[in-house]
Amino acid sequence: xxxxxxxxxxxxxxxxxxxxxxxxxxxxxxxxxxxxxxxxxxxxxxxxxxxxxxxxxxxxxxxxxxxxxxxxxxxxxxxxxxxxxxxxxxxxxxxxxxxxxxxxxxxxxxxxxxxxxxxxxxxxxxxxxxxxxxxxxxxxxxxxxxxxxx
Amino acid sequence: xxxxxxxxxxxxxxxxxxxxxxxxxxxxxxxxxxxxxxxxxxxxxxxxxxxxxxxxxxxxxxxxxxxxxxxxxxxxxxxxxxxxxxxxxxxxxxxxxxxxxxxxxxxxxxxxxxxxxxxxxxxxxxxxxxxxxxxxxxxxxxxxxxxxxxxxxxxxxxxxxxxxxxxxxxxxxxxxxxxxxxxxxxxxxxxxxxxxxxxxxxxxxxxxxxxxxxxxxxxxxxxxxxxxxxxxxxxxxxxxxxxxxxxxxxxxxxxxxxxxxxxxxxxxxxxxxxxxxxxxxxxxxxxxxxxxxxxxxxxxxxxxxxxxxxxxxxxxxxxxxxxxxxxxxxxxxxxxxxxxxxxxxxxxxxxxxxxxxxxxxxxxxxxxxxxxxxxxxxxxxxxxxxxxxxxxxxxxxxxxxxxxxxx
Numbered sequence: 001x002x003x004x005x006x007x008x009x010x011x012x013x014x015x016x017x018x019x020x021x022x023x024x025x026x027x028x029x030x031x032x033x034x035x036x037x038x039x040x041x042x043x044x045x046x047x048x049x050x051x052x053x054x055x056x057x058x059x060x061x062x063x064x065x066x067x068x069x070x071x072x073x074x075x076x077x078x079x080x081x082x083x084x085x086x087x088x089x090x091x092x093x094x095x096x097x098x099x100x101x102x103x104x105x106x107x108x109x110x111x112x113x114x115x116x117x118x119x120x121x122x123x124x125x126x127x128x129x130x131x132x133x134x135x136x137x138x139x140x141x142x143x144x145x146x147x148x149x150x
Numbered sequence: 151x152x153x154x155x156x157x158x159x160x161x162x163x164x165x166x167x168x169x170x171x172x173x174x175x176x177x178x179x180x181x182x183x184x185x186x187x188x189x190x191x192x193x194x195x196x197x198x199x200x201x202x203x204x205x206x207x208x209x210x211x212x213x214x215x216x217x218x219x220x221x222x223x224x225x226x227x228x229x230x231x232x233x234x235x236x237x238x239x240x241x242x243x244x245x246x247x248x249x250x251x252x253x254x255x256x257x258x259x260x261x262x263x264x265x266x267x268x269x270x271x272x273x274x275x276x277x278x279x280x281x282x283x284x285x286x287x288x289x290x291x292x293x294x295x296x297x298x299x300x301x302x303x304x305x306x307x308x309x310x311x312x313x314x315x316x317x318x319x320x321x322x323x324x325x326x327x328x329x330x331x332x333x334x335x336x337x338x339x340x341x342x343x344x345x346x347x348x349x350x351x352x353x354x355x356x357x358x359x360x361x362x363x364x365x366x367x368x369x370x371x372x373x374x375x376x377x378x379x380x381x382x383x384x385x386x387x388x389x390x391x392x393x394x395x396x397x398x399x400x401x402x403x404x405x406x407x408x409x410x411x412x413x414x415x416x417x418x419x420x421x422x423x424x425x426x427x428x429x430x431x432x433x434x435x436x437x438x439x440x441x442x443x444x445x446x447x448x449x450x451x452x453x454x455x456x457x458x459x460x461x462x463x464x465x466x467x468x469x470x471x472x473x474x475x476x477x478x479x480x481x482x483x484x485x486x487x488x489x490x491x492x493x494x495x496x497x498x499x500x501x502x503x504x505x506x507x508x509x510x511x512x513x514x515x516x517x518x519x520x521x522x523x524x525x526x527x528x529x530x531x532x533x534x535x536x537x538x539x540x541x542x543x544x545x546x547x548x549x550x551x552x553x554x555x556x557x
Contacts, residue, residue: 006504010497010555041496042513042526064526066494067556121500 008117009124010067013075018067023060023077030058033145036134038126043069046145047134054085059135066127072115073131079112085139095132099125154455159447160536162187173506176541181326181485181532182510183376184357186440190380193439194432204428206405220431223438224421227386230441231352231371232362237420238394240387241434245353246276248372248387249320251424252349253280255397256370256389257318263289268311268319268346270295270303271522274326275515277351281320295321297522301328301477309340316346323355327516327530328477329460329485331355335366342367347393353377353385357534358456358483360449363388375433379534380440384433387424394420401426452535456484459533463542467531470549476528487514487528490549493556495527501555502529505548507541 027033027048037044045063049056059080061073076095080088094108098116106113118128138145160166163185168175177185197219203212205220227239242248257267267281271294278292285292293311296304303321312319319341323334338348349370352361357378363371370393374385389397399406399417403426408416417423444452463486468475476487490498499511510530513520520526531545 006501006555009500015556040512042517042520043496044526064494066496068497069494124496124500127496 009121011114011117013111013114014067014071017071017074021061021070021074023058023081024062024074025060026062027058027060030060031143032138032141033143034134034138034141035145036063036130036137038065038069038130041066041127043127043130045069045073045131045134047073047131047138049135049138051085051139056080056083056085056088061131061134065130066124068115068118068124068127069130072128075112075115076131076135079110080135088139092132092136095129099129154447154451154535156455156536156538160538162189162443163536164188166536170506170508171504173544176507176537176544178531178533178537178541178545179508179510180357180534180537181354181377181514181530183382184379184534185536186379186381186436187443189443190436190439194381194436197432197435202432205431206422216431219435219438220429223434226438226441230356230361230445231386231388232364233388234364235391238388238391240389240394240421240424241429242372242385242387242424243383243430244374244376244385245351245372246280246374248370248385249276249349249351250280251387251400252318252320252370252372252389253284255400255424256347256393257281258284258287259398261285261288261290261317264315265290265317266293266313266315267291268293268295268316268321268341270321270332271297272301272303272325272328272330272332272516272519273320273322274351274353275517276353277320277322278518290317291315294518297519300479301325301330301519302479302481303330303332303337305333305337308337312341312344312346314344316341316344318347318349320349320351322351322353324352324358324483324485325477325516325519326354326485327514327519327528328479328487329482329532330477330479331359331481331483334368338366338368354485355483359453369393375437375440378440379443380437381433384430384437386437391420394424397424399426400424403427405429447535453483455535456533459537459539459542460484460486462539463531463533463545466542466546467549470546470553472553473549476523476525484534485530485532487530489525489528490552490556493552495529497556498529498549498552501552502545502548505544505551507544507548509545 030048032049043065050058201215203216205217347369350368352373356373371388376382406426472491495511
């Protein structure tokens, strides 16, 4: 039995985003934010979003975690910046499909495709999805990070 | 080198003989749970094949055999920890349940607002949370013995932490996250000098060294079977008989009573007073078989061999660049916790797994230890007497693979 290739998981793009995460900063004028944490592994992060109308004008994050979790958050901020809420939702759905083994639309996923290798490592899927769930919570919260549920 | 025939020992542990992703399995996660020898697996299976019945009840033959086997296991535990009487051995699910039992039945009835419970900074969550819950209930205070950068208890202020308000001191004999062996005998002496009862969490000690409750003179000693080659879901609480006699029961139900009416229930004698409901009979029998197995290998011999393994691993791993060992006491058992520079422990765990090397990554249920060192998690290799020097080499190879990938 041979395992999934580590190079599928730790692709160059992922290693690069882990070493130099993009949009890794605080955001003073964020109007949405949320805290995410995975109590099992101790990963914690904050996702900041600045919405202008229905456009994501800026998105950033801070925190600590494994390479998969940091790279996924970094790639997420790149993918979502400048997108409308509807477009961001579509990307979020596609990420979900990719992680759960569903049909994916490569055009919507774009660069996020590099995270597809995580699927072969079930114990690590949560590392890749933490930032996305946190982003989702941020969109439903206000600037104090209070998640609003209707 | 050790006189143990490790290859013969490994044949007793069938699970070890397998490949993971084409590599021989190197099982180095023994502090999480240990593997089971065929002698234990067979004892459990034979019980279900030949003797299964409820204990302490039936007059029929099977019930008698099941009772004899269950009580025989209790005697083995008594002998294993050098207790004076079988009455001092209570079967529980594990160390966690034993600590909760003592918290509920011994400490809670005498704990008042302003009282103190003394633990240490390097406890497993199982020896923190039950006491914290108790403190919250009555307004008592959890006091913590500090630790040093080497991962040893800092006992410079220890005498001052033992006060007239301290109702119990509960400390681990061996740290699961760091491997440090704590000077619990000396600490027990000092606590007793001030009339403070002592519980020792032996969960990480019993697989690696002889346990002697009379030598330690502790009031309570707790451990889990699954970390010492027995099944999960069984463990033991040792308590001094005079103390157990005075304690209120823990859970109510069958087997812990002498007689029940709606007006009054008379509780059973020790240790049955603390064993409500049908117990984990097969687990206890498995624990007895694990004790037999360890004694047949020789506990002093396995301890000596594991010490060689740990010394070798510490030298090999410690010699690598870009790596920091967490927990550097001179007095250690089984555990090698480490951080690889620039690599999160979870990435380490995944890459190790791909080389067939099974370790634990995470906070090891000891988050205060992680907070002390300012890290979210560690990678932890932990050894048992069936591990080999070759497996240590596989560990070193896996570390080098991580460093290569993350270079």
